[in-house]
Amino acid sequence: MVIAPTREEIDQLFTDAGWHPDRDVSERLGELAEFVIADLAAxxxxxxxxxxxxxxxxxxxxLDVPFSPAAGNTDRFNTCARFCSNKAEQISETMDDTQQPVFPIGWERIENGLVVMDPNNRMYYLHHTGxxxxxxxxxxxxxNLRTVRLQPIEEYLY
Incomplete structure (x- = not known):
């Protein structure tokens, strides 16, 4: 069983990947958002x-954040979900289920699962199993992604 990381451990993983409190990549967001919006619309x-x-x-x-600091770890969470059109139907279903807009904010490399978030900062993991x-x-x-403590959306919402 994987032990849940502390908040400090998570901050350190993100810091090691290049994050810092004043980080601002606004200059890159327009192109990303335009691409994602157009690709999904298509x-x-x-x-x-x-x-x-x-x-x-x-x-x-x-950012490309490892799930643990172990050397050679290939289990990663990438905070740029540029190519997500293969999840278009699942994204639409998530918006219907939650009655909230969502936007792709990351993916994890092992299972190629997509993470989307809503305006209440709730994050959902879109996987081929659900x-x-x-x-x-x-x-x-x-x-929760790191420890695979995920709740099926049906159980969470209803």
Whole structure:
């Protein structure tokens, strides 16, 4: 069983990947958002970049974060979900289920699962086996992704 990382351990993993409190990658967000919005729209899924997702990506976007500090670890979470059109239907279903807009904010490399967030900072993990609630906020969601403590969206919502 994988032990849940502490908030400090998660901060250290993100710091080691290049994050810092004043980090701002705003200059790269426009191109990313335009691409994601157009790519998903071409697959029948309408998303928009709302302020909470923009704030997350401005601070944490474009990082490649290992799930643990072990040398050679290939289990990673990438905070840039550029190519996600293969999840267009699942994204639309998540918006329907939650009655909230969502925007892709990351993916994890092992299972190629996509993470989307809503305006309440709730994060959902879209996997080929279904959609799961990962947690609210970066720390809780990353911890739950790392330890695979995910709740099926049906159980979370109903």
């Amino acid at each position: 697959h029948g899924c309408q998303v928009r970049l709302f302020p909470e997702a923009e704030a997350f990506l401005r601070s944490y976007g474009f 959609t799961y609630y990962a947690g609210t906020g970066m720390h809780e969601a990353f911890s």
